[in-house]
Amino acid sequence: LTRPDAAPSEAPAFGFALHATDGTARRGTVTTAHGEIRTPAFMPVGTLGTVKCLYPEQVRATGADILLGNTYHLMLRPGAERVAGQGGLHRFMNWPHPILTDSGGFQVMSLAKLRKITEKGVTFQSHVDGSRHELTPERSLEIQGLLGSDIQMQLDECVALPADRREMERAMELSLRWAARSKAAFFGRRGHGLFGIVQGGDDEELRARSAAGLVEIGFDGYALGGLAVGEPQEVMFRVIEATAPALPADRPRYLMGVGTPQDILGGVARGIDMFDCVMPTRAGRHGLAYTRYGKVNLRNARHADDPRPLDAASDCPAARDWSRAYLHHLVRTGEALGAMLLTHVNVAYYQSLMAELRVAIETGRFAEVKAQIEADWARGDI
Numbered sequence: 001l002t003r004p005d006a007a008p009s010e011a012p013a014f015g016f017a018l019h020a021t022d023g024t025a026r027r028g029t030v031t032t033a034h035g036e037i038r039t040p041a042f043m044p045v046g047t048l049g050t051v052k053c054l055y056p057e058q059v060r061a062t063g064a065d066i067l068l069g070n071t072y073h074l075m076l077r078p079g080a081e082r083v084a085g086q087g088g089l090h091r092f093m094n095w096p097h098p099i100l101t102d103s104g105g106f107q108v109m110s111l112a113k114l115r116k117i118t119e120k121g122v123t124f125q126s127h128v129d130g131s132r133h134e135l136t137p138e139r140s141l142e143i144q145g146l147l148g149s150d151i152q153m154q155l156d157e158c159v160a161l162p163a164d165r166r167e168m169e170r171a172m173e174l175s176l177r178w179a180a181r182s183k184a185a186f187f188g189r190r191g192h193g194l195f196g197i198v199q200g201g202d203d204e205e206l207r208a209r210s211a212a213g214l215v216e217i218g219f220d221g222y223a224l225g226g227l228a229v230g231e232p233q234e235v236m237f238r239v240i241e242a243t244a245p246a247l248p249a250d251r252p253r254y255l256m257g258v259g260t261p262q263d264i265l266g267g268v269a270r271g272i273d274m275f276d277c278v279m280p281t282r283a284g285r286h287g288l289a290y291t292r293y294g295k296v297n298l299r300n301a302r303h304a305d306d307p308r309p310l311d312a313a314s315d316c317p318a319a320r321d322w323s324r325a326y327l328h329h330l331v332r333t334g335e336a337l338g339a340m341l342l343t344h345v346n347v348a349y350y351q352s353l354m355a356e357l358r359v360a361i362e363t364g365r366f367a368e369v370k371a372q373i374e375a376d377w378a379r380g381d382i
């Protein structure tokens with residue numbers, strides 16, 4: 001938490017500084033009330049107030065500067081007012097570093113029942129107990145404010161791809177009206193920022209209109225939504241190439257829900273600063289390890305007698321101090337330590353990738369580092 005004796009005026013203002021660029025890749029720092037975020041940054045997902053299977057200090061030790069909190073889940077259980085009553089999400093989960101919360105809208109569309117979208121917002125039934133709820137741009141920010149997150153997201157509507165142009169245009173224009181209401185409703189305590197979300201599907205003209213509309217309203221950062229929703233990687237990259245230049249260079253850019261290490265490498269190369277994805281944590285619970293040489297499925301019998309660690313050169317103990325044979329045994333038997341170790345391996349790998357890219361941009365060696373990383377992936381795990 002910020003120094004207990006810090007008067008409100010002493011909390012640092014929300015900000016973004018660009019330190020270096022290498023081509024369109026950027027190296028920067030986001031400043032928030034709860035500390036700084038080195039970009040390019042990967043944000044581990046802390047859905048129900050926890051990065052599943054890891055202690056917060058383990059997550060911190062991997063190099064993560066910021067976590068994601070999930071508004072949809074937390075508003076249902078334990079409830080935003082209850083978290084506020086416990087001193088907010090930082091105190092509640094003992095993570096005294098930056099937290100970004102999503103609006104809850106995306107999860108409503110993928111998890112809730114009986115969803116209804118109107119001009120006012122979204123109404124839905126909880127997937128937990130069937131209770132009815134309403135999320136409006138204003139209520140979403142009220143909830144995020146109660147959670148106390150440092151970066152808050154506007155409520156938006158994301159359409160799955162492929163979609164027809166009218167559908168993409170309708171959702172983009174609704175999201176833009178919701179962006180204006182979000183900006184008007186955002187209280188913005190010192191050191192806390194509000195991000196707008198660019199929509200528009202895979203249509204570059206719609207994307208340009210969305211970006212221009214958001215920039216005119218003015219946000220502390222800009223997210224690219226509506227991607228990693230079923231489109232091929234080259235479509236996602238084309239949309240990023242068309243959208244990033246339309247966003248202010250002195251504000252962070254967040255590519256939502258992305259992604260695989262390959263997606264992240266391509267996103268950083270095209271000017272993206274922040275990423276989030278459930279992949280490293282979810283894959284770890286399913287026995288899948290991410291390493292410098294690609295993915296390793298520890299369920300596979302070929303590991304049963306392999307005494308080697310996943311990566312002897314890793315600074316993550318979980319990748320260095322246990323054998324593949326042991327990890328295979330834990331995964332096959334469903335032992336909790338298997339999920340814990342592989343989640344640690346994966347979160348540490350994603351953070352080591354981001355750290356390597358930050359140094360590469362600082363030293364003007366991004367192209368060659370990117371080529372070396374891709375060559376290591378191509379070599380595969382042997």
Ligand SMILES: O=c1[nH]cnc2c(CCNCC3CCCCC3)c3[nH]c(NCc4cccs4)nc3cc12
Nearest residue numbers: 045047068069070102106158225226227228256257
């Ligand atoms: O336009 C969008 N608006 C808002 N959120 C989006 C998200 C969720 C980002 N992660 C939130 C986290 C909050 C804390 C809990 C975990 C999620 C996306 N995720 C993906 N792809 C990955 C996907 C994941 C599932 C289906 S596609 N595309 C996305 C597009 C949008």
